[in-house]
Amino acid sequence: MNIVYHGIAVPDMKQLPPDWPGGFFWHWLVFTVIIFTFVFTLVMAFTWVERRGLGRMQSRLGPNRAGPFGILQPVADAIKVLLKEDIVPSRSDRIVHWLAPVVAFFPALLIFAVVPFQNGALLADLDIGILYVVAISSVSTVGIFMAGWGSSNKFSLLGAMRNVAAVVSYEMPLVLAVIGVVLIAGSLSMNQIVLAQDIPLILLQPLGFLIVFIAGCAEINRSPFDLMEADSEIVAGFHTEYSGMKFAMFYLVEYAEALALSAIIATLFLGGWRGPVLPPWLWLVIKVFAVFFLMVWTRTTLPRIRIDQLMALAWKFLFPLALINLAITGLQVVAWPDALPWTMIIVNFAIAAVLIVLWSRLFKVGWGRVEV
Amino acid sequence: MTLKTEPFVVNIGPQHPSTHGVFRLRTTLDGEVIVDVEPIFGYLHRGIEKLAEERTYGGIIPLTDRLDYLASMSNNMGYCMAVEKLAGIEVPERAEYLRVILAELQRIASHLIGVGAFFNDLGAMMTPIVYMIREREKIVDLFEMLCGQRLTYNFMRFGGLSQDIPEEFLPALRKFLDQMPRFIDEYDQLLMDNEIVLARSKDVGVLPAETAINISASGPVLRGSGVKWDIRKADPYSVYDRFEFDIPTGTAGDAYDRYRVKVEEMRQSLRIIEQAVAQLPGGPFRSKVPFLVRPPVGEAYAHIESARGDLGFYLVSDNSIAPYRFHVRAPSLINLTALREMLIGWKVADAIIIFGSIDIVMGEVDR
Numbered sequence: 084m085n086i087v088y089h090g091i092a093v094p095d096m097k098q099l100p101p102d103w104p105g106g107f108f109w110h111w112l113v114f115t116v117i118i119f120t121f122v123f124t125l126v127m128a129f130t131w132v133e134r135r136g137l138g139r140m141q142s143r144l145g146p147n148r149a150g151p152f153g154i155l156q157p158v159a160d161a162i163k164v165l166l167k168e169d170i171v172p173s174r175s176d177r178i179v180h181w182l183a184p185v186v187a188f189f190p191a192l193l194i195f196a197v198v199p200f201q202n203g204a205l206l207a208d209l210d211i212g213i214l215y216v217v218a219i220s221s222v223s224t225v226g227i228f229m230a231g232w233g234s235s236n237k238f239s240l241l242g243a244m245r246n247v248a249a250v251v252s253y254e255m256p257l258v259l260a261v262i263g264v265v266l267i268a269g270s271l272s273m274n275q276i277v278l279a280q281d282i283p284l285i286l287l288q289p290l291g292f293l294i295v296f297i298a299g300c301a302e303i304n305r306s307p308f309d310l311m312e313a314d315s316e317i318v319a320g321f322h323t324e325y326s327g328m329k330f331a332m333f334y335l336v337e338y339a340e341a342l343a344l345s346a347i348i349a350t351l352f353l354g355g356w357r358g359p360v361l362p363p364w365l366w367l368v369i370k371v372f373a374v375f376f377l378m379v380w381t382r383t384t385l386p387r388i389r390i391d392q393l394m395a396l397a398w399k400f401l402f403p404l405a406l407i408n409l410a411i412t413g414l415q416v417v418a419w420p421d422a423l424p425w426t427m428i429i430v431n432f433a434i435a436a437v438l439i440v441l442w443s444r445l446f447k448v449g450w451g452r453v454e455v
Numbered sequence: 456m457t458l459k460t461e462p463f464v465v466n467i468g469p470q471h472p473s474t475h476g477v478f479r480l481r482t483t484l485d486g487e488v489i490v491d492v493e494p495i496f497g498y499l500h501r502g503i504e505k506l507a508e509e510r511t512y513g514g515i516i517p518l519t520d521r522l523d524y525l526a527s528m529s530n531n532m533g534y535c536m537a538v539e540k541l542a543g544i545e546v547p548e549r550a551e552y553l554r555v556i557l558a559e560l561q562r563i564a565s566h567l568i569g570v571g572a573f574f575n576d577l578g579a580m581m582t583p584i585v586y587m588i589r590e591r592e593k594i595v596d597l598f599e600m601l602c603g604q605r606l607t608y609n610f611m612r613f614g615g616l617s618q619d620i621p622e623e624f625l626p627a628l629r630k631f632l633d634q635m636p637r638f639i640d641e642y643d644q645l646l647m648d649n650e651i652v653l654a655r656s657k658d659v660g661v662l663p664a665e666t667a668i669n670i671s672a673s674g675p676v677l678r679g680s681g682v683k684w685d686i687r688k689a690d691p692y693s694v695y696d697r698f699e700f701d702i703p704t705g706t707a708g709d710a711y712d713r714y715r716v717k718v719e720e721m722r723q724s725l726r727i728i729e730q731a732v733a734q735l736p737g738g739p740f741r742s743k744v745p746f747l748v749r750p751p752v753g754e755a756y757a758h759i760e761s762a763r764g765d766l767g768f769y770l771v772s773d774n775s776i777a778p779y780r781f782h783v784r785a786p787s788l789i790n791l792t793a794l795r796e797m798l799i800g801w802k803v804a805d806a807i808i809i810f811g812s813i814d815i816v817m818g819e820v821d822r
Contacts, residue, residue: 137580137581141585142589237463241465307578310804314472315472315807316473318471384579384645385649386574386649386651386655387578387579387651387655389804390487390802391802392654
């Protein structure tokens, strides 16, 4: 399918809608601009939605001064943070300290190279799209650990160590749950996965969705897994010693990762850009916000868990469930490839419910205890 | 290859989001586990006990406001009781009942902050504390109606109160009493059976009943360990012997029990207020007391069950207008002495919630 330009395999332009400019470099330029705009506007919208949403759920107002409904609050924050002094601790490793926010930020941006905004409209329709996402998303951890190490602050180091432990552990259930989707769709390409979803895969993979959501939240430090920047324990975790624009970069990373996770979940489980009436990109944005709302909701409701409980949840709860989910999905794909979706939906929801109940029972009677 | 680890020192505080004021925990950590801990306090020392020796008896009341600033009505009450004992001042019935109502309202307000802050330490992203501050605000509004103040009330006087309650106070209190039980149920629905709350705080920071008694802990910390000891029942003061209420106690003495005891105490306080409002007599709100009290030579000690425990005031008089010695038995400080035993062997995250579950106010610890 792919065309080779100067030795580089790029997607077939014939897949694109006719009004997209053709040619590799035009394509690259247009989509870079699109991705930058998409990420930065949505990150700004996310900070606003999160702060307003938290406000509503906590029976307070949230930001409401800058612009109507406080909609310009992200702009005001950006200006404030740009004008702030950049303080570098005297005993820090300056180069690592400087480089960390950049290293942490770019992977979050790179993920969007394979997120389809509509049929075929993506920067690179890689055949291994989802593998690319999994690989790239872990690189942020390096940046975060650099921040923790380079700051020469004990709180930062504790936060960074927690982050590495969490990412290493949660990568496993995440990948295994994603393979379930790949089995059903029959492709690793993000665009093909969306095309394969005549019904959103959340209906066929309810357990997979939950595992990806939980493990994803743990990887990007969303509450209740925000141990890496637990404000009540280790002040601000890895970014304790950051201020000014470098802090803003980490703030951006946090929301860009949330956006990336929402986009991946929307693409894998909620049918991506597919939907009636509205334009495809708008459907994607709506689904992204739906997933993000779920994150805000859990953030307001749940307290934080402890590091050993975090590990136990990954290795003793999510990992076995992801394996079982994978086995059952494989069995279903092989044994009943032509089964009616509606029967499979009922069967899969029943299996998910039974497994979760059983496993949480086991978890409670001692399986959940670990020594770290 | 064997990797060697070595413990390192982390200073939690004095400027830290969860030290409830300016408190410092000098912890030695092995990875995440606490090997040793040294609590350091005194950052908020204002010399209140010494200041009091230079002031008239009446002038000390505002100082007591600044001890436990989350429960200044209780502090006023304890101090006024000590002076009344010293000088032999009678308190009219109506004043006693109003004092009980105010002290119990204050206990609810203080426990709301205590429980909310505990959940903040658990990392519940502000939600519980904002809900609880919403309810505390109603109590603070009631107090503002009485004395115009919202934090440091300076409302009680020797022999009664500084003024009678305004007529709109009782209807507003009635409204609060009708609403509050539902809100407490709402908090329980949100928090009590939450899986993460249970996993985090059950069996964490256990204080055995024997240790609690040995360090003379009091208040919810002692009762969380299962000891049924409440000054309101054990050494009844004011008119507490006329009301029916229970003393909630925990079983395990862990952080969760201390939180539950506080919530149950709020319910009991509501019960006491209901009864006190029903029995509230008329009459004067203050007995005739000279502006400058000159107690006879002697000493007196009065203690009350404040929100944080056994709050005592000790006064020595040399028959002048200022006390010769003024001492406060601060429950926060004494409960804090259990901290080291409770923390060692737990993780940093547990240390924060154990510390939060003791519910201290630094104004009272450092004085």
